[in-house]
Amino acid sequence: MSEEKENIQFELTKELVNHVEQLIKVNNDKALQKLLNGFHYADIAEILDELNLGEAMYVIKLLDSETTADILMELDEDNREKVLKNLSAKEIAEEVEELDTDDAADIIAELPEERQEEVISQIEDEAHKSEIQELLTYDEATAGSLMAKELVKVYETWTVAGCMRRIRGQAKEVTRVHSIYVVNKEEKLIGRLSLKDLIVAKSDQKISDIVKVNVDYVNVQDDVEDVAKVMAKYDLEAIPVVDDNQTLLGRITIDDIVDVLKEEAEKDYQLAAGITQDVEADDSILQLTKARLPWLFLGLIGGVGAFLIMEGFHDTFSKYAVLFFFTPLIAAMAGNVGVQSSAIIVQGLANDEVKGSVNSRLIKEMLLAALNGVLLAVFLFLFVWAIKGEINTAFAISVSLVAVIIVAGLVGTFVPLFLDKRGIDPAIATGPFITTSNDIFGILIYFWIAKMILGI
Structure with missing residues (x-):
């Protein structure tokens, strides 16, 4: 029954929005949670975009941080800005701790500088905080601004059996495992593995024996449009990011590239129409x-x-x-x-x-x-x-x-x-x-x- 429900195309209707508004008006939290829990977070974001700020904040406060963090990423930019203004630094920190580092950095980058420092200081996970701070140092037009620090990394000296044990722990922090990246003891990228490679390999084999050394990668300072061209040319779902010393820093996934292509298409369309700035119909x-x-x-x-x-x-x-x-x-x-x-x-x-x-x-x-x-x-x-x-x-x-x-x-x-x-x-x-x-x-x-x- 649940699988059948997931396959139904979501449709935002006036009746649905009115129903959500009514549940908020009478403070029927239980019914509202039950209703919204049946939707994907992107669908909930679409509903929130139709509500006024007070109603949207009510829903944000009601749902758990794991869900609302994803909702924030899907909200219209103007609405997200308003929501963030009405959340405390501590509340924003709780939201970004549920996100991958690239998304967390995107959220924080939208805040004023003083507010950024307040939010970062409230992040309890020191490793997560350090990685977000690193991503915020990169120019927004470079690969570094798009990459996420979450990935599965193994060393060439490990055996297949040891590798399988170790990647289980790493995979918990990664939303999707597209590839397993292989590095040497200096943390330099030397190749990649697929899950199939590990499954069919003998348990006592060294990773260096089965690694595929021909791996596509981009430099952390590469232009985002160049990254998009590489991924499109080779039909990649993810690509590793390295520095000038070939040190593995992170990875860029296809969903981020789709956003880049969308933004670039919108910009080119506006330029072709004779509009010099990035504007929307609702702007002043x-x-x-x-x-x-x-x-x-x-x-x-x-x-x-x-x-x-x-x-x-x-x-x-x-x-x-x-x-x-x-x-x-x-x-x-x-x-x-x-x-x-x-x-x-x-x-x-x-x-x-x-x-x-x-x-x-x-x-x-x-x-x-x-x-x-x-x-x-x-x-x-x-x-x-x-x-x-x-x-x-x-x-x-x-x-x-x-x-x-x-x-x-x-x-x-x-x-x-x-x-x-x-x-x-x-x-x-x-x-x-x-x-x-x-x-x-x-x-x-x-x-x-x-x-x-x-x-x-």
């Missing part, structure tokens, strides 16, 4: 304005630039007014092609799939843009000729379209590659920056070529 109007205004101002500057360009071709408009009506089409095509090209490059850079020289990449994009431009230009030529009956005008607009698409494709390819070489997030190139720049280039090229062909 001031925060949202500060995040959006820079790129909106860039768009305004681009519009002013387009106006000045068009004003400079006033004589062209006066003789061929039809050119004016195709200006939005040219600008739109330039922006769309630029965004398409930059999006492909940015995706390739993120997945480490962009290989070869910049020149070969630009040549390929130029040929692709030329092909697409010619096909679109043929349709546009026939349309303008049929509507206006002016073959020269149709030819001028069509040739301009081909040139604009080629230039937009080159700009959309070159800019993200250039930004990446300079250590700037290339995702910027998929947003208003590339659209605005290509609009301006497109309009300038359009009128210049049309003026040349029409002999104005």
Whole structure:
């Protein structure tokens, strides 16, 4: 019966939230505990996100620390911040003592510095405290900030029988045992074992006889995005972390990497939309304005630039007014092609799939843009000729379209590659920056070529 219950997909409903609120209102602790104990901690966190602060605190105080510690990690960041503000340093310390070191360090890192010291001083487990303090010293963009100290470690000199006895004690502190790491007497990583290796090996064999020395690892100072690429490339559920001396320090598990990929995707999406800061829909109007205004101002500057360009071709408009009506089409095509090209490059850079020289990449994009431009230009030529009956005008607009698409494709390819070489997030190139720049280039090229062909 319990297994069947675990397989039922949790669904957060208004009725469930109302039921929880009612139980809190009448202080029916027994019924509330029975109800919530039937849910996964992530589901309880989802319920708490729908409650007001007082109600959420009631549930946090009611449940045991082992459960609420996991709930805290799943809460919305803003709600977690509010909950932590309403817990004493001692209460927070009790929560983090139930968590793995990486999660505990994440919770404490969200607190103000003075509060961090108070909480750390209240942690009773000295080993746990020391490991958390170590993790807090690493930059948040490095592998050290993601790693957990909990792992199963054995020495190459042990026998299989002795190893089996010792790892039982270590495994109690590890949520999931993905691999058993083998070190030498200097604590340097030399390889790994799987549980299968231990099970099939003879009890008197030395660990050094069965260790797999080809083990993937990352340095504690490696960038988190590089760690994510390594784990994705080799389909790893966990990867050991070492220092410059090859000393085993900890391990990073796939759940932490999923969080990194999610955060990076959200950041890139916001950059592509022209948002310069990490914001959410519930943030204040001031925060949202500060995040959006820079790129909106860039768009305004681009519009002013387009106006000045068009004003400079006033004589062209006066003789061929039809050119004016195709200006939005040219600008739109330039922006769309630029965004398409930059999006492909940015995706390739993120997945480490962009290989070869910049020149070969630009040549390929130029040929692709030329092909697409010619096909679109043929349709546009026939349309303008049929509507206006002016073959020269149709030819001028069509040739301009081909040139604009080629230039937009080159700009959309070159800019993200250039930004990446300079250590700037290339995702910027998929947003208003590339659209605005290509609009301006497109309009300038359009009128210049049309003026040349029409002999104005």
